[in-house]
Amino acid sequence: xxxxxxxxxxxxxxxxxxxxxxxxxxxxxxxxxxxxxxxxxxxxxxxxxxxxxxxxxxxxxxxxxxxxxxxxxxxxxxxxxxxxxxxxxxxxxxxxxxxxxxxxxxxxxxxxxxxxxxxxxxxxxxxxxxxxxxxxxxxxxxxxxxxxxxxxxxxxxxxxxxxxxxxxxxxxxxxxxxxxxxxxxxxxxxxxxxxxxxxxxxxxxxxxxxxxxxxxxxxxxxxxxxxxxxxxxxxxxxxxxxxxxxxxxxxxxxxxxxxxxxxxxxxxxxxxxxxxxxxxxxxxxxxxxxxxxxxxxxxxxxxxxxxxxxxxxxxxxxxxxxxxxxxxxxxxxxxxxxxxxxxxxxxxxxxxxxxxxxxxxxxxxxxxxxxxxxxxxxxxxxxxxxxxxxxx
Numbered sequence: 001x002x003x004x005x006x007x008x009x010x011x012x013x014x015x016x017x018x019x020x021x022x023x024x025x026x027x028x029x030x031x032x033x034x035x036x037x038x039x040x041x042x043x044x045x046x047x048x049x050x051x052x053x054x055x056x057x058x059x060x061x062x063x064x065x066x067x068x069x070x071x072x073x074x075x076x077x078x079x080x081x082x083x084x085x086x087x088x089x090x091x092x093x094x095x096x097x098x099x100x101x102x103x104x105x106x107x108x109x110x111x112x113x114x115x116x117x118x119x120x121x122x123x124x125x126x127x128x129x130x131x132x133x134x135x136x137x138x139x140x141x142x143x144x145x146x147x148x149x150x151x152x153x154x155x156x157x158x159x160x161x162x163x164x165x166x167x168x169x170x171x172x173x174x175x176x177x178x179x180x181x182x183x184x185x186x187x188x189x190x191x192x193x194x195x196x197x198x199x200x201x202x203x204x205x206x207x208x209x210x211x212x213x214x215x216x217x218x219x220x221x222x223x224x225x226x227x228x229x230x231x232x233x234x235x236x237x238x239x240x241x242x243x244x245x246x247x248x249x250x251x252x253x254x255x256x257x258x259x260x261x262x263x264x265x266x267x268x269x270x271x272x273x274x275x276x277x278x279x280x281x282x283x284x285x286x287x288x289x290x291x292x293x294x295x296x297x298x299x300x301x302x303x304x305x306x307x308x309x310x311x312x313x314x315x316x317x318x319x320x321x322x323x324x325x326x327x328x329x330x331x332x333x334x335x336x337x338x339x340x341x342x343x344x345x346x347x348x349x350x351x352x353x354x355x356x357x358x359x360x361x362x363x364x365x366x367x368x369x370x371x372x373x374x375x376x377x378x379x380x381x382x383x384x385x386x387x388x389x390x391x392x
Contacts, residue, residue: 013100043068090116154269155247155260219311320373327377
């Protein structure tokens with residue numbers, strides 16, 4: 001039985017991971033949970049999975065949580081705030097920590113889990129994008145496994161099983177195209193938050209759904225693939241695949257191309273990250289190629305999706321620039337979700353923020369450099385949006 005801690009247990013990744021644990025109780029056991037603000041759902045999860053430790057982001061909600069579980073025959077350790085999240089990440093005998101927290105907030109707890117010798121099921125791509133220069137040396141130092149738990153990088157990881165060292169030639173990331181894949185570029189100025197949240201294939205959290213609409217999610221995945229699999233950026237491509245059946249592909253040195261296919265279901269990459277190197281038999285619907293029908297592909301439209309090129313540029317710049325890109329995107333998306341800026345303001349603010357960033361350490365930034373870059377980008381986006389009077 002594998003012991004698991006979940007960071008972000010009430011979000012999309014967390015609830016789907018707990019679905020897996022519930023379905024395979026003989027395989028997995030919960031040690032710790034963390035939650036942002038959904039106390040009602042967190043209390044239900046505590047009742048069902050009986051974690052040893054629980055972190056709640058907002059301390060003022062601790063009383064409500066305590067009252068919600070007061071009739072239980074046991075009491076988990078309850079901690080709060082950013083430090084509480086770190087305590088949960090490194091606590092006890094959990095073997096694997098699932099990082100389902102949205103954004104760069106997952107960086108410090110992920111580092112804490114690595115330093116505690118725990119494997120990471122990485123569903124929080126921003127941690128590696130912003131902190132790759134710090135995280136990867138720690139993974140090596142502490143001898144832990146960094147296992148991708150999102151669909152695209154899990155697909156690449158699965159395809160690489162059995163490929164010898166040096167055998168990988170190219171990575172091809174597939175993208176659904178998001179909510180606006182069939183919308184003419186000239187109409188993007190009119191789209192609303194509600195429009196952008198209507199993903200055609202996947203059920204995901206609000207932030208990543210907006211990232212899918214801008215295709216920044218794919219740009220971020222390019223940077224993550226660079227760190228995870230060691231390929232330079234010219235060897236990592238993006239292709240629009242509207243059906244989301246092929247989750248990504250690799251090309252090996254002899255030009256053979258390997259792909260991982262399946263219905264759009266986040267549980268599959270999560271299960272593989274938790275069970276690797278084993279394969280657990282499931283009763284989930286199997287892929288019917290006839291029912292899937294035609295699988296189509298097309299080049300992404302760089303005019304419609306400028307965020308992709310911004311991500312490539314940040315990745316190639318290296319140092320703390322990916323952290324700037326990531327934080328600027330997080331802040332811009334948050335403003336858009338609050339309906340304070342327009343959809344097209346997202347890439348504009350990110351580009352301006354990256355253009356004005358300067359750093360003395362462009363090769364091997366420290367954790368302090370990365371955190372400073374993150375804070376710079378958030379302030380810059382907020383300041384620029386206010387000064388430009390683009391709030392709507």
